[in-house]
Amino acid sequence: MGFGTLKPPKTTAEQIADALRAAILHGTLQSGQPLRQDEIAREFDVSKIPVREALSRLEVEGLVEIRHNRGAVVTHLSFREVDEIYAIRIALETLVIKRAIPAQMPADLHQAQLILGEIDVENNLERWAELNWKFHSALYRPSGMNILLKTVEGLHTNVARFLQLSQLGDLGYLAKSQDEHYQLLELCRRKDVDGACVLLQKHLSGPVSYLADLMPITDWT
């Protein structure tokens, strides 16, 4: 055969989770905003049940905090936590790239290059974050470390809203980041594991140092 696997139609809960996640990442729903179950249910014209399941999912993704009998709130990520997430990502992504590079086939690298082409012409910041992860995961996937990939993806979406919020896009960060992407791809082509690790570390240290510089100005509580 050789058909692709057909995707199951999404459950209502998943759709709601997707919509809420997008709203949180986009900034429509801001930190601290309470999320009332029946309100959301009315909004989407469904019952509370799938809404509760959606919130439950978002909770484990770290986007929402559920307090027993007191409702859900959009989580607030402090600078400390953003810093922590990037530290974790450095540890995990250097690990995964080490195992991925020896397994990367020309087709994998080609696909990654195509994604870079898409990023080049993209100027919507949300869509950019999506493509960014698509590129990274394309390089990582050959490692076969699926649990690790899932974990990193979660961290990725979690910091995405801060790139959004901090207007990092205006600071020339995107161009610099994309430049590093091309370098990373080149290092993968050369099977230069150590070089790739060093670059990744730099790549993932960028945002926090940018933000750290802005700390006094921005009210990063």
Add this chain to the structure above:
Amino acid sequence: MGFGTLKPPKTTAEQIADALRAAILHGTLQSGQPLRQDEIAREFDVSKIPVREALSRLEVEGLVEIRHNRGAVVTHLSFREVDEIYAIRIALETLVIKRAIPAQMPADLHQAQLILGEIDVENNLERWAELNWKFHSALYRPSGMNILLKTVEGLHTNVARFLQLSQLGDLGYLAKSQDEHYQLLELCRRKDVDGACVLLQKHLSGPVSYLADLMPITDWT
């Protein structure tokens, strides 16, 4: 000041999740076993709603797989995945210990030592796994990296059932592990960051190499 935070009474869903998790870790519920909602609901004399939420939580913990409209199944962890989890743990736990050691106060180390004392006299394997994590997290917590701690805890519970399953306890592994615990504590006392990292790496490589040796014998699919 100095009170602990008081825990909210657990929701039904959480209690069910706890019960199911325990059953999975203990081996009562084995890999591949389907988990029917209404059956579980009858079992605990509740409705399906909290059961569904419990299963949903266990899914993100990686203990259960939910297939759309086809029910939940206890996940099956392959040797590859156990290996992967330990690789992730090495990356994360060496990171966290690096940041924890400088922040560890005498009280933290003392508490860790007390836990080791408990482990010494414990011979129930499930309880042992619990205490094991209690020890590790006591050393890690001063790092202040709460997201990381949550992540590692998840990985920890996920491999716990394999220690159970593989009867690693009978192989002198527990004694060796406990020996390394004492060494790790000592290194923390001396603020020997590099030494602690090396030891942790060794500590977390133990189980997989043990299992790898058994591979031909055991049916590790």
Add this chain to the structure above:
DNA sequence: TTGACCCAAATCGTATACACTTATACAATA
């Protein structure tokens, strides 16, 4: 004024009921 107490509205958590999907057994057909 302050604090204890109580009540009502808002909101959450769960049980019951039902629609819809998937799996199974069996009959129909070639």
Add this chain to the structure above:
DNA sequence: TATTGTATAAGTGTATACGATTTGGGTCAA
């Protein structure tokens, strides 16, 4: 006999309904 079609049962997903908990006043006594 092997394959296809159909009825039935099992099981999941969601809506509705209701009891339980929290919250925000408002009253009253100290």
